Amino acid sequence: MTSDERPKDDRYDFEAMLAFAFDALVAAGMPGDKAVDVADVLLEAELLGRRTHGLRLLPWYVSAVREGSMAVDGLYDIVRDESSTQVWDGRHLPGPWLVKRAIAEAARRLLRHPVATVVIRRSHHTGGLQAYLEAVTEKGLMVVLANADRSGRVAPPGAIEGVLSPSPLAVGFPTEGKPVMIDMSVASTSVGTCIRTAEAGSRLPGPWLIDANGAPTDDPKPLVEKGEGAILPLGGMDLGYKGFALGLFIEALTAGLAGWAPDGPDAEAGRWGCSVFVQLIDPGRFSGLDAFRREMEALARACRAARVPEGAAPVHLPGEDALARKAGQLAQGLAVDPAVIAALRPVAEAAKLTLPSPLGPE
Numbered sequence: 001m002t003s004d005e006r007p008k009d010d011r012y013d014f015e016a017m018l019a020f021a022f023d024a025l026v027a028a029g030m031p032g033d034k035a036v037d038v039a040d041v042l043l044e045a046e047l048l049g050r051r052t053h054g055l056r057l058l059p060w061y062v063s064a065v066r067e068g069s070m071a072v073d074g075l076y077d078i079v080r081d082e083s084s085t086q087v088w089d090g091r092h093l094p095g096p097w098l099v100k101r102a103i104a105e106a107a108r109r110l111l112r113h114p115v116a117t118v119v120i121r122r123s124h125h126t127g128g129l130q131a132y133l134e135a136v137t138e139k140g141l142m143v144v145l146a147n148a149d150r151s152g153r154v155a156p157p158g159a160i161e162g163v164l165s166p167s168p169l170a171v172g173f174p175t176e177g178k179p180v181m182i183d184m185s186v187a188s189t190s191v192g193t194c195i196r197t198a199e200a201g202s203r204l205p206g207p208w209l210i211d212a213n214g215a216p217t218d219d220p221k222p223l224v225e226k227g228e229g230a231i232l233p234l235g236g237m238d239l240g241y242k243g244f245a246l247g248l249f250i251e252a253l254t255a256g257l258a259g260w261a262p263d264g265p266d267a268e269a270g271r272w273g274c275s276v277f278v279q280l281i282d283p284g285r286f287s288g289l290d291a292f293r294r295e296m297e298a299l300a301r302a303c304r305a306a307r308v309p310e311g312a313a314p315v316h317l318p319g320e321d322a323l324a325r326k327a328g329q330l331a332q333g334l335a336v337d338p339a340v341i342a343a344l345r346p347v348a349e350a351a352k353l354t355l356p357s358p359l360g361p362e
Contacts, residue, residue: 010341010358011333017356018043020348021058027351028065030072034097038127041096045128046336047329048322050183052192053128055340059347061094061125069271070094070124076101079121079259084113087258088120092273095126095147102278103136103143110141114285119253120276121260123147130183130322133172137179140289142281145170148254149274150262153223154187154247155230157240160214162230165274166190167250172319173283176297181319186246188232194220199339208232253277333359 018039025035038061046054064070069092076098077089086105090098102118109116129145136143146169153162166187173180188208197204198220207216211229216237222228234243254275255261262273283292303315329335341355348355 007338009335009337011329011335012356012358014043014047014330014334017046017055017334017336020344020353020356021055023353024058024062024344024347024351025065027353028062030065030094034072034094037097037100038094041100041127041131043334044131044326046334047326048128048130049325050128050130050322051337051340052190052196053131055336055344056192056196057125057127059343062347062350064124064272076120084109084115085117085119088118090120090123090273090276092122092124092271095123095274095276098123099126099132099145099276099278102276103132103280106278106280107136107139107141110280110282110285115279115281117277117279119257120278121258122273123276124272124274126274126276128183129168129170130181130319133170133181133183133319134179134323136280137172137174137181140174140282140284140293142173142283143171144277144279144281146250146253146277147274148247148251148261149272150251150255151191152263153191153231154233155210156244157233160210160212160229164233164244164247164251166231167247167254169246169250173296174289174293175300176293177300178320178323180296180300180317181322183318184234186234186243186250188234188236188240188243191231194231195224198224206236208236210237250277 021039021042022035025038026032042054042057061070065072071092074091076091076093079087079089098120102120106116106118126147132145133143146167148167149165151165154164154166155162166185168183168185171182189204204218204220207218208231209217209220209223209229210232211217211222233240233247254277257277258275260275283289300317303317306315308314344355
């Protein structure tokens with residue numbers, strides 16, 4: 001199916017869809033304090049255009065709650081508490097709830113320390129990491145987030161089977177204008193993108209995978225349906241050793257510092273989990289927030305002013321398009337893939353909820 005053949009997205013009222021996500025999670029058995037954070041992170045990802053980590057995940061989250069693989073009751077355990085760091089056991093509680101609380105705990109510790117870090121073992125899915133960044137940068141802080149689930153989808157250079165997870169890394173920092181919001185994976189693509197592309201009967205934009213025979217390929221179907229081949233690390237066949245090295249670094253920040261890996265000796269068979277790294281940095285405790293903003297704004301301006309080929313768009317910084325997309329969707333309505341709406345209908349029926357109706361023509 002080509003892009004011209006796909007049904008057009010309908011637009012929905014953002015607040016109505018946010019309320020629906022919250023109600024669906026509560027109906028599945030998630031307490032309201034956790035459901036509000038999960039719904040917020042999923043819908044923020046949708047606003048920013050991170051569709052693989054937006055409403056598309058809601059049916060999976062609901063199923064995980066109903067099946068019990070995502071815990072919903074109780075609190076995390078504090079495994080270790082040092083002056084500027086903590087290690088938590090997340091007990092498979094919802095990732096968005098854990099990460100938001102880890103950010104809040106790190107922010108409290110910044111009152112006494114210039115850098116504060118919380119590492120979480122046994123977290124359930126965190127959602128898209130970019131969804132957490134703007135709220136932190138608005139406070140004049142720098143934030144670094146990473147997670148690893150050891151899903152075994154990303155191949156080390158030269159291998160034809162996966163070992164690492166796509167290992168997302170997100171960094172946000174303020175400037176004098178809009179914040180820079182980096183959200184990247186150390187893999188050539190995400191598992192979610194492979195699944196969505198395979199379901200659509202399409203191919204990836206480039207040879208981002210390696211097949212069972214060691215050849216690069218843009219066809220995700222064998223990987224998704226049969227588990228054959230793997231995702232190439234960032235850099236692909238030529239420079240994948242760089243993405244692989246970054247992946248090892250993120251494993252050290254997450255599984256290493258947390259002392260727990262989803263496929264390690266303490267993992268529970270068949271239960272999804274990940275380790276998460278949350279770090280906040282206060283520029284005011286270094287050279288000062290004003291100096292930090294000034295230097296980052298100067299860098300941003302230099303990047304935007306860089307010469308481009310005639311007729312080409314100017315340079316955009318990470319997060320710039322996402323924030324513009326968010327503003328547009330808040331003003332005009334949330335654009336949702338019809339396939340996602342179809343997947344949400346059984347969720348609505350099971351919870352005896354009514355899906356929001358599309359907005360009428362402008």
